[in-house]
Amino acid sequence: MKEGPDLSRIASLVGDPARANMLSALMSGTALTASELALEGGVGLPTASSHLAKLTEGGLVTVTTQGRHRYYALSGSEVASMLEAISGVAASVGPKRVRPGPRDNAMREARVCYDHLAGEKAVALFDHLGGQKLIRLNGDAVTLTRKGQDWFADFGIDVSALETKRRPLCRACLDWSVRRSHLAGALGAAALDRIFELKWARREKDSRVVAFTPRGRAEFERLIRT
Amino acid sequence: MKEGPDLSRIASLVGDPARANMLSALMSGTALTASELALEGGVGLPTASSHLAKLTEGGLVTVTTQGRHRYYALSGSEVASMLEAISGVAASVGPKRVRPGPRDNAMREARVCYDHLAGEKAVALFDHLGGQKLIRLNGDAVTLTRKGQDWFADFGIDVSALETKRRPLCRACLDWSVRRSHLAGALGAAALDRIFELKWARREKDSRVVAFTPRGRAEFERLIRT
DNA sequence: TGCATCATTCGATCATAGTCGAAGCATGCA
DNA sequence: TGCATGCTTCGACTATGATCGAATGATGCA
Numbered sequence: 001m002k003e004g005p006d007l008s009r010i011a012s013l014v015g016d017p018a019r020a021n022m023l024s025a026l027m028s029g030t031a032l033t034a035s036e037l038a039l040e041g042g043v044g045l046p047t048a049s050s051h052l053a054k055l056t057e058g059g060l061v062t063v064t065t066q067g068r069h070r071y072y073a074l075s076g077s078e079v080a081s082m083l084e085a086i087s088g089v090a091a092s093v094g095p096k097r098v099r100p101g102p103r104d105n106a107m108r109e110a111r112v113c114y115d116h117l118a119g120e121k122a123v124a125l126f127d128h129l130g131g132q133k134l135i136r137l138n139g140d141a142v143t144l145t146r147k148g149q150d151w152f153a154d155f156g157i158d159v160s161a162l163e164t165k166r167r168p169l170c171r172a173c174l175d176w177s178v179r180r181s182h183l184a185g186a187l188g189a190a191a192l193d194r195i196f197e198l199k200w201a202r203r204e205k206d207s208r209v210v211a212f213t214p215r216g217r218a219e220f221e222r223l224i225r226t
Numbered sequence: 227m228k229e230g231p232d233l234s235r236i237a238s239l240v241g242d243p244a245r246a247n248m249l250s251a252l253m254s255g256t257a258l259t260a261s262e263l264a265l266e267g268g269v270g271l272p273t274a275s276s277h278l279a280k281l282t283e284g285g286l287v288t289v290t291t292q293g294r295h296r297y298y299a300l301s302g303s304e305v306a307s308m309l310e311a312i313s314g315v316a317a318s319v320g321p322k323r324v325r326p327g328p329r330d331n332a333m334r335e336a337r338v339c340y341d342h343l344a345g346e347k348a349v350a351l352f353d354h355l356g357g358q359k360l361i362r363l364n365g366d367a368v369t370l371t372r373k374g375q376d377w378f379a380d381f382g383i384d385v386s387a388l389e390t391k392r393r394p395l396c397r398a399c400l401d402w403s404v405r406r407s408h409l410a411g412a413l414g415a416a417a418l419d420r421i422f423e424l425k426w427a428r429r430e431k432d433s434r435v436v437a438f439t440p441r442g443r444a445e446f447e448r449l450i451r452t
Numbered sequence: 453t454g455c456a457t458c459a460t461t462c463g464a465t466c467a468t469a470g471t472c473g474a475a476g477c478a479t480g481c482a
Numbered sequence: 483t484g485c486a487t488g489c490t491t492c493g494a495c496t497a498t499g500a501t502c503g504a505a506t507g508a509t510g511c512a
Contacts, residue, residue: 007249008243010315010319011238011239012237012238012242013237014233014234014237014241015239016234017234021234033488035488035489043470044471044473046474046490047471047472048489050469050490051470058319059315060315060319067480068478068480068488068489070488075319078318081311082308082311085312086236088308089236089286089304090231090235090236091231093236093301136357163447174304244500269500269501270502270503271459272503273500273501276501293458294510295458295459295509296459296460
């Protein structure tokens, strides 16, 4: 025993309700101040500050000072996908949740997962990409085919520009609500950007929900049918 | 707040050192008895029993009674992949390092693993080899195809010379940072030698880091795209 | 039946860590 | 300079939960 990385160190950081709520809030991808996170966590400011110090020390979040504000954010997409993985388990083995409200339904349909799209729409897109051989799945590796490059170019995304970055182009991220994979990585982030750019959807305030417009929903349906 | 599943409930289960060690032991896939898990967790039998009751109640493990033994196992692959995700974060945000510095990023990108390449670049290479059918994966065994021999010859490696050695030509090695396989064995070592020979990269002093030059990085990218 | 083994439950102890009020620092603004 | 705001630190309190010894159940074996 005692080999490998220290699981409990990281897990215990997420294991406190206040911290878990803060991290959930940061899953929106936006940086938040200590006061905002205190509200999200349902604790007082001193308590929140203590929690945030631990999360920072533990490497899960980063902080950037701007004037008298301190903005906290998740330290990377790896942390985000870990939180999604935990959410997946929590949702599947979780106690029977009371009737899911409208907010939950909206979250299930489409939400932000750090910097890319998650939810039913995201899984539908991923299925389409796989079915049309636009991406190739090799175990947990995801690669874009030539055909896929063209498809994304049609959608308005310059893939070659993304490839130069250090960040992996494609990654599969397990969707906790649908329990299947959706597209993450640089390409996933670019796709979400493009959806906002086309005004097919907008961010709901103070929430991870991505609200599609009627037109956007129709356009998106058409996108993943062709 | 209070959106989505209850993260902290699951995370706090993993957040205790004794339970985390038990879960790690169960990652082998085999079912273990309560006494064995007490040993793995480094706690007494009553304590272990209490922990296992919580893990079972929480849905992370299942128990099957066989005679006077009770065998515990992970309740599914979803739990396993969650634990992998947490391990990944735990490994990446080092136990001490507060913020991963440039050195850590470099280690993740490319490092020496005994005598062959490891890290993101190595995994990318391995994925390419598999995707292009240059190697064949048979469980743990890795064999070079005819097409693969030609590919390595083009890269400047005389495969037939390596085959005469006692050492196995190809082996798969699990990458700790990326947690996927990369190429080891005589061929893996030869590939790293060749990378140094071509001056695509150099060893960083007193470190495992393999620092790619800008040109080397571009050449390497081209290598695993064709 | 009696005994040994494997495991859980109970009861008591103890340490860790979450919590907040009050005070202290730093920044921005007038 | 003075004051308000945003955040952290300190100190004290409290509760949760991890731990184990002893007792109790359950199963297998002779």
